[in-house]
Amino acid sequence: MAEKKVHTLLIVESPAKAKTIEKYLGPGFTVKASMGHLIDLPKSRLAVDVEHDFEPEYITVRGKAKILKELQVAANKAGNVLLASDNDREGEAISYHIQNAILKKNPQIQVKRIVFNEITPQAIREAVQKPGDISIPKVNAQKARRVLDRIVGYNLSPILWQKVKNGLSAGRVQSVALRLICEREAEVESFVPEEYWTLDVELSKGKTQFLASLVKYGEGKLELKSSQDVEDLEKKLHGVAFIVKEVKETEKSIRPRPPFTTSQLQQTAANRLGFTSKKTMQIAQQLYEGVNIGSNRIGLITYMRTDSTRISQTALQEVRAYLSKEYPDKVPEVPNYYSVSKDAQDAHEAIRPTMVEYTPDYVKPYLNKDQHRLYSIIWERFVASQMVPAQQKTISVDIQAGEALFRASYTITTEKGFQAVLHLLAAKETEKKLPSLKVGDVLTFVRFIREQHFTQGPARYTDATIVKALEEKGIGRPSTYAPIISVLLDRYYVVRKNRQLVPTALGRAINDLLVKSFPDVIDVNFTAEMETKLDRIEENGGEWVSMVREFYLPFRKKVDHVLETMESIKGVLDEETDYVCELCGRKMVKKLGRYGYFLACSGFPACTNTKSIPLADCPRPGCNGKIVARKKAKGRGKEFYGCTNYPACDFITYYKPLETKCPKCGWFLVEKSDKKLGTHKACINPDCDYLHSAEEGEES
């Protein structure tokens, strides 16, 4: 009897990963991707039996039946299956569900679980040698997480439908993100800026002039509250001698930063490149899936959804080899090691270039501008992370002038270290010079420079800072940071104004309601405590059912109470306007609908007239239409502005009309921004040259 040839089906989550692994393993293996979860709760109902131990009702995810079937067929053919979804809680559940589906079709198939935390030939081969079993405690922890989130979301959302507006949503994660944004907004609003002044003095020694800042006067605290205070002080300093009292030199070593996690990448891309989290992830996905270089399609970066700064030994050796060739004097003897956050699930490496030889310059011809910029910061951050520190020297000079103490300082880099490799990520250097000074030197007074300031209140959240805050509090995961921001924007809970996230009236109303009624759930500690309990379940020390039950009973009671007693604020947020309904003469109100704000007759339901909000008059000669905001059909594309007389009038623009008309030609103005002029107002008329700098205007 001939020996049957062993063939193995290996299942991972991502198709790009599948391709790479197939290459590493060679014949004898087929590698397929599940594309995430295949089995989940149905969307249309709670699907958790709260009467019977919270038993979840699982179905095949819409659109995934085909993939599941393919996996079952391939498993049958191979006879041998290795489940290799990510080595974390969600990955364990994915494997578990696939295993059940395969065994249901054919109980004879040999199914095992393997794990690896990096995609290198060695790591994969080792993992394949050590097949194990699915961890049921881990699966249970995921089940608890899933059921809890479903219960919270599907109980809180209907409260909002009943009390505020249909179609709204709330959940463990999004509602806390909204709360953070609302609380910050309250701080911004209550902040009262205070005036203060600073005083600098321009001094000279020999030919060199330099600035020193007032740091102290007499014994007390330095307080310059008004221009009068500064004037009084300047008078007191009239004619005094400026004498060098102390010269201090300090040296500082600056260590490179670790390679990127998802949250760090989003933060840095936001701050350095002005990308939203969503844009960063879209472009990172393109770099990960592969770019045509010559005739080869090459995945340029490792997986982009990770919470770890860990890198593989292979990658470490490669970057050290690269560095000893390119920067031989900047390679540390011992490789730099970065500790991984204790909250991290560590299923993937840090985000790094797959091949360090593909420098930003080398790949530039094959990438578009945004891809190139994002790749550059990933490459720079990774390479720099394995280089020696930079050395800085700061010289600080104290200058006595009567009772006043001024200080001049400057910093120079004495050793560039890892900074030698940074271009897009390079720190902005401020050129400052000091003459060589020693104690006792008498300096020549040139002039005082006074400046008015106001204390700055707390800053509103941006994509970068909300992601940072969420990660620090352990809320959300690398795969959800960008979607969290999107959901708040899509539901009009929050709007983006110059990159800042500002809550709308709707967002605040919802937050007030939720925080008042469910302070313990809409709380950063709720997730932290949940994670602790999930860890206990994972370690086999806790029952998932009792954990969920403990939460559910009081929660459901509160939900019922709120549904019964809370007053509805439906319609309260509708704004009155001066627009008059042309059908019945009643006033119209501004309401929020599925696609944004619109005008509706206040006589509803007697009069059901609705229309878009007119933003400007149509500038086409002879057209009496209004310019209104429109969106593309279903794709929820970018908002544009067109004429109400469409298709008779096909005027269109992507610039949002401003309130004011052009003083030159009467068309409407829009806000534009470019590198030369910055943000400015311009006329939409292509034949009109009206330009107006926004800074000159009354508003910023």
Next chain:
DNA sequence: CAGTGAGCGAGCTTCCGCTTGACTT
């Protein structure tokens, strides 16, 4: 950089976390 292109809303919704393409019931 240039040039871009549609629905009318009043309801049946919603969660979080995995992953990429894409049609209707």
